[in-house]
Amino acid sequence: MSLQPPPTPTPSMITPTQSESIDRLRYLRLTSFFAGVIAQIIFWDLLIGRIWIVGPIVKSRRSLRFRRIARRFRFLSVRMGGVMIKLGQFLSARVDVLPPEIIEELIGLQDEVPPVPLDEIKRVLQNELGDPLRIFVRWEDQPMAAASLGQTHRAWLRSMAEPIEGQPVVVKVQRPDIERLVRTDLTALQRVSGWIMKYRPIRRRANVPALLDEFGATLWEELDYRLEVQNAERFADIFDDGDGVYVPEFFTRYCTNRVLTMENVEGLKLTEPEGIAAVGIDPKQIADRLLDIYFKQVFEASFFHADPHPGNLFLRTRPDRPRLAGEPMPFDIIFIDFGMMGHIPDKTNELLQKALISVTTRNAQGLTDAYADLGFFLPDADLDRITFAQEKVLDQIWGRDLMDLSNPDMAEVVELGSEFRDLLFDFPFQIPQNFIYLGRALGILSGLSAMLNPEINPWYYVEKFGRKLVLRQSLRQVGLETILKTIREYAAVPLQAKRVLDNLERGKLKLNVAPDNQMQRQLNRLEKRTRQINSTLVAVALLLSGTVLYVGDSAELGISFWVAAGLIQFISTIRNL
Numbered sequence: 001m002s003l004q005p006p007p008t009p010t011p012s013m014i015t016p017t018q019s020e021s022i023d024r025l026r027y028l029r030l031t032s033f034f035a036g037v038i039a040q041i042i043f044w045d046l047l048i049g050r051i052w053i054v055g056p057i058v059k060s061r062r063s064l065r066f067r068r069i070a071r072r073f074r075f076l077s078v079r080m081g082g083v084m085i086k087l088g089q090f091l092s093a094r095v096d097v098l099p100p101e102i103i104e105e106l107i108g109l110q111d112e113v114p115p116v117p118l119d120e121i122k123r124v125l126q127n128e129l130g131d132p133l134r135i136f137v138r139w140e141d142q143p144m145a146a147a148s149l150g151q152t153h154r155a156w157l158r159s160m161a162e163p164i165e166g167q168p169v170v171v172k173v174q175r176p177d178i179e180r181l182v183r184t185d186l187t188a189l190q191r192v193s194g195w196i197m198k199y200r201p202i203r204r205r206a207n208v209p210a211l212l213d214e215f216g217a218t219l220w221e222e223l224d225y226r227l228e229v230q231n232a233e234r235f236a237d238i239f240d241d242g243d244g245v246y247v248p249e250f251f252t253r254y255c256t257n258r259v260l261t262m263e264n265v266e267g268l269k270l271t272e273p274e275g276i277a278a279v280g281i282d283p284k285q286i287a288d289r290l291l292d293i294y295f296k297q298v299f300e301a302s303f304f305h306a307d308p309h310p311g312n313l314f315l316r317t318r319p320d321r322p323r324l325a326g327e328p329m330p331f332d333i334i335f336i337d338f339g340m341m342g343h344i345p346d347k348t349n350e351l352l353q354k355a356l357i358s359v360t361t362r363n364a365q366g367l368t369d370a371y372a373d374l375g376f377f378l379p380d381a382d383l384d385r386i387t388f389a390q391e392k393v394l395d396q397i398w399g400r401d402l403m404d405l406s407n408p409d410m411a412e413v414v415e416l417g418s419e420f421r422d423l424l425f426d427f428p429f430q431i432p433q434n435f436i437y438l439g440r441a442l443g444i445l446s447g448l449s450a451m452l453n454p455e456i457n458p459w460y461y462v463e464k465f466g467r468k469l470v471l472r473q474s475l476r477q478v479g480l481e482t483i484l485k486t487i488r489e490y491a492a493v494p495l496q497a498k499r500v501l502d503n504l505e506r507g508k509l510k511l512n513v514a515p516d517n518q519m520q521r522q523l524n525r526l527e528k529r530t531r532q533i534n535s536t537l538v539a540v541a542l543l544l545s546g547t548v549l550y551v552g553d554s555a556e557l558g559i560s561f562w563v564a565a566g567l568i569q570f571i572s573t574i575r576n577l
Contacts (some may be wrong), residue, residue, distance in 0.1 A: 016161060023184045026080065030188035033076055033243075040231045063101050064167055070105035078112050082178065083115055083185030085148035086219060089309075090440060115146040120176045121153070123507040128259045134158070135254060137166035144309065149222055149339075150174040154264065157251065169251065170265075172225070179223060186216045204378060205430040214433055218306070222339035225260045238301045244289055246316065246332040265334050267314035272446060279317050279328040285316065287452040289333055292444055295465045298438070299353055302344040305335055306437040308444050310429035348374065353469050356510045360466025362398065364391035374432055380426035390418045401457045 044065060049058040077084035091098060092106035118141055125132045132139070138156040145152050150173055156166030176182075193208040202208065221227055229250045236247040246265065248398045254261035276283055290308075297304035305312075314334040321330040344352070351374045358366030366389040371377060376388065396412055417424060449456055 001083065011160075019180070026181070026184050027188045029076075029080070029189055030185060031082070032146065033072070034188075034192040035195070037073075038115060038192075040065070040069070045319065066099055067101040069106055070102040070211075074105055074109060074112070075300065077109060077224065078114065078547075080185075081113070081148065081175070082181035083189070083219065085109055085147075087189070087215075089148065090215070113146045113148060115143045115151055116173075116175050119174050121151070124173050124176060124258060125171075128256045129254060139171075144170065149178055155261075157254070157261065168264040169261050170248075170263075172223065172260040172262070182219060183349075186212070186219070205427070207433060210433045211431065211436055214436060218340055218437065221341075223257075225255060225257055225339075228260065228337075228339045229255055231341045234303060235305065235335065235338060238303065239293075243293070243296070244330075244332050245293060246334045248334070250338060262336075265314065265316070265336065267316040267334055269310055270313050271310045276315060279331075281315065281317070281331050282328055283452040284456070285328060286331075286333070287449040287456055290445060290449060290452075291461050294441070295461075295468075298344065298467065299356070299465065300347065302346070302349045304342045304344070304438070304441060305338065305340075305342040306342040306441045307337060308335075308441055308448070310448070313448075340437070342441065344438070345434075348434065356462065356466050357469050360463050360470070362391075362394050364388070364394060367404065374435075376429055376432060378428045378430055382423075385420075385423060386428070389416075389423055392416065392419070398456070399459055401455050436552070483502065 002394070037330055044058055045062070048060075049055050060258075074088060075083075077088045088106045088109040092103055092109060106292060122132070129135055135158060136155045137158050140154040143151045143153050152170050152172045155169050155171050157169045159167040189212055193212050196208050197203050229252060230249055230252060239245040248263040248265045250263075251261045268279070270286060271278075273283060276286070294304065294308075312335065315330045318330040318332055325331055351370050355367055355370035355374070358364075358370055364387045367390055368383050372381075374385060377383065393416065396416070
């Protein structure tokens, strides 16, 4: 293509009055659409659906009505662009909340976004970077991808290292006037959220305006491309070379608030099973890697990629890494698009860890406490009843793979629904404001993992990560002084037992005369104490060795010694009960 930019637009092309008129028309179209949807739901579901004669018929057609609403929303989003497409993409990932017929209609929004005309893209480049001919050797007219806020093009950056072909890059250019469109759309959605809050069941369970505020705040962050560069740098700092994560390089000299120039890191998509198999990578390994990556982001770094859909994740083989014969091909998972990132406050992270540990140990009470502190329950919720329900659910679903969990036994569902009908009727749950992006990311991650490995067992990872958190918390809580105190207590046991044996050999052991049954208990106690000597001595030796290793440079080996010592003492205690 010719990179010569078009002439700078003159004021006659679009006047402030025209702009205001367009914004008003856009505002009215959005609010009228949602007003119609709300009116339809009120009429059919809240009024006609409660009439006993026609109620069953109305309920049977609810799925069809939802599908038609979702289809109309999709058409509107494609025509208007802006926040509407972003909102549709966000909703399409909430498989845990929305009915499947809505998800099916919205899932294709990512591929339906119309591209920006080339002249407008060239105009943005000219305004942000100057003459593109001085920067790029080549440029592809056809965009790689068109998104709700911008679109990307392949290009080749002028480079001394590759003077002929140039450095292959991807350039992301923001859509013209997108800030004005976002402002108009968010204003319209705030009005709609006020209407929704007038419905008491929703008002009790979710602060919709607050949720929309969080959605809008993240959206404004996405519009600042310099912030995306900072997010990518922070994300790269979380992972080292051994984690199998790759973050593209950004050419900051050619990055502005509206244009990003980054390394071209194209690779296999995670949704291409044939291509993955062709390069010798087991999809199950990818699922395992993804879960490890997100555990580290959420529970260790408190900073996570909130938009892990297949368009933002790629796979690249690493034949340069050493491997033994028969081992699978090493690979990296490449993350792109760091505009939508999640930040987890320290207190929230502690409660998330408590929830995971409670699931790991199947501690329903601990899980309820964590959820309550996170804000998932209404103030008047019956926490004892919820705890009992969670205990029953954990017992029924523990150990099942995702295929079983996605296709539950209807008899079990009916049984649980009948037993906890009061909870389902009252539904004492609410949506915490700061969980919309974490829930979305985990929902997408769950779908990807199930696609890569349909037989994946989520409980294996729950236990794996839960044990890691338990160990880390234990080490934080147990200081060196506590360890030494425990060692002294253990050490006193064999010394006392040794004095008993010495007195027994010298004939100086004195026993108080007591009835036969009491004397027998004393003899049994002495026998048990004697049996503990060897195991306790071994445990003390392991504890001392583990402490030396932990204080030194071999913390993991020291922890292993402590675990072994604890097992020996536990077995000894059980034998002597």
